[in-house]
Amino acid sequence: MRYISTRGQAPALSFEEVVLTGMASDGGLYVPETVPQLSHEDLADMAGCSYAEIAFQVMKPYVDGEIDDDTFRAIVRDAYATFSHDAVVPLNQLDANHFLLELFHGPTLAFKDVALQLLGRILDHFLKKRGERAVIMGATSGDTGSAAIEGCRHCDNLDIFILHPHNRVSEVQRRQMTTVLADNVFNVAIEGNFDDAQAMVKASFADQGFLNGTRLVAVNSINWARIMAQIVYYVAAAVALGAPYRKVSFCVPSANFGNVFAGYMAHRMGLPVERFVIATNANDILHRTLADNDFSRQELVATLAPSMDIVVSSNFERLLFEAYERDGAAVAELLERFQSEPAALAEAPLARLRESFASHSVDDATILEVIREAHHRTQEILDPHTATGYRAAECERGAPTVPMVTLATAHPAKFAEAVVKAGFPGVPLPPHMDDLLEREERYTVLPAELAEVQKFVADNRR
Numbered sequence: 358m359r360y361i362s363t364r365g366q367a368p369a370l371s372f373e374e375v376v377l378t379g380m381a382s383d384g385g386l387y388v389p390e391t392v393p394q395l396s397h398e399d400l401a402d403m404a405g406c407s408y409a410e411i412a413f414q415v416m417k418p419y420v421d422g423e424i425d426d427d428t429f430r431a432i433v434r435d436a437y438a439t440f441s442h443d444a445v446v447p448l449n450q451l452d453a454n455h456f457l458l459e460l461f462h463g464p465t466l467a468f469k470d471v472a473l474q475l476l477g478r479i480l481d482h483f484l485k486k487r488g489e490r491a492v493i494m495g496a497t498s499g500d501t502g503s504a505a506i507e508g509c510r511h512c513d514n515l516d517i518f519i520l521h522p523h524n525r526v527s528e529v530q531r532r533q534m535t536t537v538l539a540d541n542v543f544n545v546a547i548e549g550n551f552d553d554a555q556a557m558v559k560a561s562f563a564d565q566g567f568l569n570g571t572r573l574v575a576v577n578s579i580n581w582a583r584i585m586a587q588i589v590y591y592v593a594a595a596v597a598l599g600a601p602y603r604k605v606s607f608c609v610p611s612a613n614f615g616n617v618f619a620g621y622m623a624h625r626m627g628l629p630v631e632r633f634v635i636a637t638n639a640n641d642i643l644h645r646t647l648a649d650n651d652f653s654r655q656e657l658v659a660t661l662a663p664s665m666d667i668v669v670s671s672n673f674e675r676l677l678f679e680a681y682e683r684d685g686a687a688v689a690e691l692l693e694r695f696q697s698e699p700a701a702l703a704e705a706p707l708a709r710l711r712e713s714f715a716s717h718s719v720d721d722a723t724i725l726e727v728i729r730e731a732h733h734r735t736q737e738i739l740d741p742h743t744a745t746g747y748r749a750a751e752c753e754r755g756a757p758t759v760p761m762v763t764l765a766t767a768h769p770a771k772f773a774e775a776v777v778k779a780g781f782p783g784v785p786l787p788p789h790m791d792d793l794l795e796r797e798e799r800y801t802v803l804p805a806e807l808a809e810v811q812k813f814v815a816d817n818r819r
């Protein structure tokens with residue numbers, strides 16, 4: 358399997374190279390050159406299989422023998438053994454035909470664990486084989502940082518440095534990062550805001566000289582392996598609900614579009630899906646683009662669903678590449694225009710997108726209303742991200758005979774602020790985390806100065 362860039366200019370890469378590379382040299386994102394197919398029979402044979410076995414089957418063609426089958430099976434099994442539920446991602450029925458796919462049973466209680474538990478292990482495998490070490494750098498305002506740290510804490514060949522804005526991350530989110538006391542984990546609290554932290558990470562990727570040749574790896578959702586890992590739960594959920602004999606729809610709380618793009622890939626692989634509903638919070642570029650062909654930046658709004666607070670959806674480029682029938686030049690042209698002015702999609706690509714995707718935007722007041730309403734109707738307390746999905750699913754449901762699966766992207770205990778605002782006393786952390794507030798923390802406070810941060814990384818990597 359070769360991987361090609363959405364902008365058509367960068368060299369094609371193998372799986373191993375694409376996992377270690379991140380963004381393509383032409384500014385595009387890597388996608389597989391061909392889409393492997395799951396036949397009717399393949400899907401039928403998955404009935405009753407464990408999540409790890411389905412994961413192995415779905416991902417095998419993307420890995421394409423670059424990790425031998427036995428080793429890859431063991432990596433997958435290990436990654437999902439860290440989840441606290443035997444089903445890994447259990448389905449929870451809400452009403453006659455609406456289901457929650459609970460993606461929050463991993464170590465940090467959000468869906469990013471599904472991809473990052475696997476990615477850390479795959480990176481470690483390739484680095485060990487090459488006799489190399491690598492440094493991971495990332496900036497976080499919450500979910501991604503803790504999931505990346507949990508995914509890498511046992512990786513001998515990786516050192517991970519996560520920058521968060523000092524005193525601007527919730528206590529639970531900070532402690533999920535800073536209480537991991539492994540030798541290869543470095544938390545840096547930056548005296549500045551998230552954008553300062555993000556800018557320093559970007560500058561470090563652009564000029565890696567400070568690492569004297571050690572590879573710097575990105576674990577954000579531009580990394581293809583993260584998308585690949587997320588394809589699996591769409592397949593597992595659909596099979597549990599009767600695929601290949603019955604279609605399902607999915608509703609996905611979305612920000613950078615990595616999650617829902619993985620669903621689209623599952624569909625392209627042959628999974629029978631009626632439609633995808635994209636849920637956004639008030640940061641609604643995806644909804645504006647689909648509903649009104651308004652592909653433009655707007656000011657960032659801080660919402661009750663902070664992990665969906667974005668201005669631009671980085672992975673939307675991967676879908677545009679498909680909508681423009683893999684015309685990399687057209688994608689590059691559109692995205693260049695978008696950088697400087699409001700843009701619009703051409704008619705045919707937009708029509709193609711509207712065949713598979715509906716969308717709905719949910720504001721903060723509605724998030725609180727939905728948390729109360731869903732509890733009244735089902736006894737479930739939804740986290741604020743999942744609440745956007747619940748409402749979007751109800752509004753854009755389509756045929757009532759098609760099961761609707763809303764992706765529950767975080768555990769409500771992780772976003773207790775919104776739950777309390779909705780009028781509930783709060784949600785306890787699950788048992789394996791109930792001493793989080795007493796655990797020892799370790800982090801270093803640094804000024805928002807690139808040279809100091811880079812010196813810290815260079816001095817501390819092993």
Ligand SMILES: *Cc1c(COP(=O)(O)O)cnc(C)c1O
Pocket residue numbers: 467468469500501578610611612613614615616617664665742766767
């Ligand atoms: C990251 C995140 C999202 C958004 O996912 P994308 O793949 O960026 O679209 C939604 N909900 C939660 C809880 C998240 O952490």
